[in-house]
Amino acid sequence: MKNVRQLTPKELRDLIRKGKWDKTTAGLAMGYAQANLVILPEKYAFDFLLFCQRNPKPCPLLEVLEPGEFMTRFLSLDADIRTDIPRYHIYQKGELQKTVKEIKSLWKPDFVSFLLGCSFSFEEAMLRANIPVRHIEENKNVPMYITSIPCKSAGVFHGPMVVTMRPLPSDKLTRAVQITSRYASVHGAPIHIGDPSTIGIKDLRKPDFGDPVTIKRREVPAFWACGVTPQAVVMKTKPELCITHSPGRMFISDLLNEELAVL
Amino acid sequence: MKNVRQLTPKELRDLIRKGKWDKTTAGLAMGYAQANLVILPEKYAFDFLLFCQRNPKPCPLLEVLEPGEFMTRFLSLDADIRTDIPRYHIYQKGELQKTVKEIKSLWKPDFVSFLLGCSFSFEEAMLRANIPVRHIEENKNVPMYITSIPCKSAGVFHGPMVVTMRPLPSDKLTRAVQITSRYASVHGAPIHIGDPSTIGIKDLRKPDFGDPVTIKRREVPAFWACGVTPQAVVMKTKPELCITHSPGRMFISDLLNEELAVL
Numbered sequence: 001m002k003n004v005r006q007l008t009p010k011e012l013r014d015l016i017r018k019g020k021w022d023k024t025t026a027g028l029a030m031g032y033a034q035a036n037l038v039i040l041p042e043k044y045a046f047d048f049l050l051f052c053q054r055n056p057k058p059c060p061l062l063e064v065l066e067p068g069e070f071m072t073r074f075l076s077l078d079a080d081i082r083t084d085i086p087r088y089h090i091y092q093k094g095e096l097q098k099t100v101k102e103i104k105s106l107w108k109p110d111f112v113s114f115l116l117g118c119s120f121s122f123e124e125a126m127l128r129a130n131i132p133v134r135h136i137e138e139n140k141n142v143p144m145y146i147t148s149i150p151c152k153s154a155g156v157f158h159g160p161m162v163v164t165m166r167p168l169p170s171d172k173l174t175r176a177v178q179i180t181s182r183y184a185s186v187h188g189a190p191i192h193i194g195d196p197s198t199i200g201i202k203d204l205r206k207p208d209f210g211d212p213v214t215i216k217r218r219e220v221p222a223f224w225a226c227g228v229t230p231q232a233v234v235m236k237t238k239p240e241l242c243i244t245h246s247p248g249r250m251f252i253s254d255l256l257n258e259e260l261a262v263l
Numbered sequence: 264m265k266n267v268r269q270l271t272p273k274e275l276r277d278l279i280r281k282g283k284w285d286k287t288t289a290g291l292a293m294g295y296a297q298a299n300l301v302i303l304p305e306k307y308a309f310d311f312l313l314f315c316q317r318n319p320k321p322c323p324l325l326e327v328l329e330p331g332e333f334m335t336r337f338l339s340l341d342a343d344i345r346t347d348i349p350r351y352h353i354y355q356k357g358e359l360q361k362t363v364k365e366i367k368s369l370w371k372p373d374f375v376s377f378l379l380g381c382s383f384s385f386e387e388a389m390l391r392a393n394i395p396v397r398h399i400e401e402n403k404n405v406p407m408y409i410t411s412i413p414c415k416s417a418g419v420f421h422g423p424m425v426v427t428m429r430p431l432p433s434d435k436l437t438r439a440v441q442i443t444s445r446y447a448s449v450h451g452a453p454i455h456i457g458d459p460s461t462i463g464i465k466d467l468r469k470p471d472f473g474d475p476v477t478i479k480r481r482e483v484p485a486f487w488a489c490g491v492t493p494q495a496v497v498m499k500t501k502p503e504l505c506i507t508h509s510p511g512r513m514f515i516s517d518l519l520n521e522e523l524a525v526l
Contacts, residue, residue, distance in 0.1 A: 046309040049316065053324055054337075061316055066418060074317075152337075155329065181526055184447070262525055263444055 004028060009076065009252045013084040016252075019101055022086040024248040026120060033186070033257050034250035035062050035075060035115040036227040037085060038234065039103075039243040042067045045112040047155025051233070052114065054152040058161050058229030060117035060185045062253070062260075068109040075253035081113050087246035089231075094238035103243055111243075116227055117186035118250055119164060121257040125179050131172050134213040141248060142166070143207035144226050148200025149191070151233060159233035162226040163191060165204065167219040176222060182261040192223040199223065209247070267291060272339065272515045276347040279515075282364055285349040287511040289383060296449065296520050297513035298325050298338060299379040299490040300348060301497065302366075302506040305330045308375040310418025314496070315377065317415040321424050321492035323380035323448045325516070325523075331372040338516035344376050350509035352494075357501035366506055374506075379490055380449035381513055382427060384520040388442050394435050397476040404511060405429070406470035407489050411463025412454070414496060422496035425489040426454060428467065430482040439485060445524040455486040462486065472510070 007015065009029045015021045025034055040048055045067065052059040063074045065081070072079045083102045090097045090106070100106075119142070123133050135142045142164045149161040168176055173193060181189040192199050204221060205212045209228055215221060234242045245251065270278065272292045278284045288297055303311055308330065315322035326337045328344070335342045346365045353360045353369070363369075382405070386396050398405045405427045412424040431439055436456060444452040455462050467484060468475045472491055478484060497505045508514065 042309075046305075046312065049309065049312050050327055050329070053312065053316070053327055064313055064316055066313070184525060262447060 009254050010078060012252050013076070013079055016086050017080070017083045022101060022249070025086065025250045025252055026248060029252050030124060031256055033062070033075070033253045033255045033260055034118045034120050035253055036118055036230070037081060037243075037245040037251055038114040038116065038230050039111050040114070040239060041108070041241055042110040042112055044156065044239050047157050048114065051151070051154035051157040052116070052230070054154050055229070056184075057188055057191060057225035058151065058227070060187060061114065062117050062185060063115045065113040067112050070107065070113065072115070075115060075251070075255055077254070079251070079253070081115070081251065082107055085245045085251050086249035089244045089246050091234060091242040091244070093240060094235045099246055106243070115251060116230060117260070118227055119187050119224060120250070121186040121260060122180045122183040124257060125183065126176060129175060129179055131168065131176050131179070134167055135211065138213055140211035140213060142210050143204070143212055144209035144228055145196075145201045146208045146232065151229065156239070157233050157237050159229070159236040161191070162208070162229040162232050163199070163223040164226045165207075165221050165223050167213065167215040167221050169219055173220060173222065180224065182263055183257070184262050185260045187225045187227070190222045191225050194220055196221060272517050273341060275515050276339070276342055279349050280343070280346045285364060285512070288349065288513045288515055289511060292515050293387060294519055296325070296338070296516045296518045296523055297381045297383050298516055299381055299493070300344060300508040300514055301377040301379065301493050302374050303377070303502060304371070304504055305373040305375055307419065307502050310420050311377065314414070314417035314420040315379070315493070317417050318424075318492070319447075320451055320454055320488035321414065321490070323450060324377065325380050325448060326378040328376040330375050333370065333376065335378070338378060338514070338518055340517070342514070342516070344378070344514065345370055348508045348514050349512035352507045352509050354497060354505040354507070356503060357498045362509055369506070378514060379493060380523070381490055382450050382487060383513070384449040384523060385443045385446040387520060388446065389439060392438060392442055394431065394439050394442070397430050398474065401476055403474035403476055405473050406467070406475055407472035407491055408459075408464045409471045409495065414492065419502070420496055420500050422492070422499040424454070425471070425492040425495050426462070426486040427489045428470075428484050428486050430476065430478040430484050432482055436483060436485065443487065445526055446520070447525050448523045450488050450490070453485045454488050457483055459484060
């Protein structure tokens with residue numbers, strides 16, 4: 001078998017579909033966009049679609065499937081979102097009930113699937129421009145924080161924005177803003193740069209999700225809207241049922257990150 | 264009374280609300296974004312929101328109101344979309360039934376209102392950069408054409424993309440692409456440059472809507488996705504009821520065009 005890092009998106013989805021890969025998808029299919037998944041019953045679909053429209057930075061929609069559909073059309077012509085993600089989280093009334101490797105047996109004809117952009121896309125662009133990404137250097141999960149910034153509510157959905165943090169030397173900040181601005185559909189430019197307390201973060205050493213990372217002297221923390229926001233919001237809103245990917249185990253698309261860039 | 268061109272968005276909306284202005288809003292409140300309006304009963308709302316998500320160039324969403332809501336929250340904190348547009352079109356099963364000056368008496372609690380970006384925003388940016396906008400020079404309505412490019416369908420909604428055309432000297436094309444790319448939420452960059460037959464347009468002298476404009480020797484036609492697309496799609500899809508603004512008589516927002524620019 002080829003090294004997993006050399007596999008194409010299609011080969012990786014095949015492997016995942018057969019249950020042969022259930023680890024993180026970080027670092028796989030470099031150059032291709034990966035996506036977050038949120039599945040909700042149809043009665044919540046308009047409210048959640050509206051929530052994404054009103055909060056495009058934490059919830060950048062890459063593709064929404066029609067009720068009952070499970071094959072993507074835009075992100076891939078050959079992907080079944082019921083089987084092609086390494087692990088799924090099943091939430092009932094906002095509580096994680098279990099983690100499963102496929103959801104074919106759970107599928108209902110009123111399920112609506114939302115695929116949202118993932119910061120893996122812009123991190124690759126940062127690395128190409130020689131901008132350090134600390135959690136990658138330290139082989140950790142990116143640190144994530146619940147902020148005091150409220151999302152704009154929509155119907156039943158409401159909650160605070162979750163952000164990721166990447167510490168940067170001052171002389172890299174401008175370039176990091178420019179580069180991530182190109183990727184509006186994968187969280188885009190930072191939503192905040194500098195003092196964490198301004199956005200309600202008390203201690204950078206204690207992230208709400210993920211791992212703390214080293215912040216060197218004279219480095220400035222930069223914060224990006226995070227794809228965990230919709231999961232946090234779903235947990236807070238407590239819909240009867242919600243299925244998501246397991247964080248870090250993403251949907252691998254056939255779309256190049258460069259195809260998502262705005263300029 | 265001040266010259267109408269000197270009025271603020273709020274003053275203009277007050278004037279329109281009182282029924283004292285029912286002409287085009289082109290050239291008014293320069294610098295501020297104007298918007299297209301589409302109102303549909305709630306049962307069509309998810310499909311139409313999904314249609315806009317899948318077709319962001321012709322249908323760039325600026326704001327969507329919750330079912331029954333008629334006060335905007337994002338485009339203005341002081342606007343009633345039932346009264347603050349000079350004229351409304353009432354469509355029943357895809358046919359224009361009548362044109363009215365307010366829709367307060369027609370309002371139903373299941374109406375969902377969609378406000379979409381308008382190319383007035385990027386035309387202003389083009390003029391500032393000394394790029395000619397022919398229909399403005401000739402004091403005409405922009406020429407619009409139904410193309411052979413299908414929109415991506417969503418639920419019941421389907422139909423061809425409508426485009427606007429602006430002829431440009433070759434040496435202005437690059438700059439025009441750059442400038443309009445900044446305004447992704449008001450149709451963004453051209454969807455086609457050059458030979459009209461490639462996108463199914465037979466004769467530039469015979470637009471489907473608006474007026475023909477002069478194309479000078481050596482000028483190249485450039486085509487942008489057009490906000491008339493959702494109206495054309497609604498006419499084709501024939502929902503029971505749909506209310507729109509009357510073309511050219513737009514909603515005037517309190518948002519600066521520059522606030523919509525992506526970079």
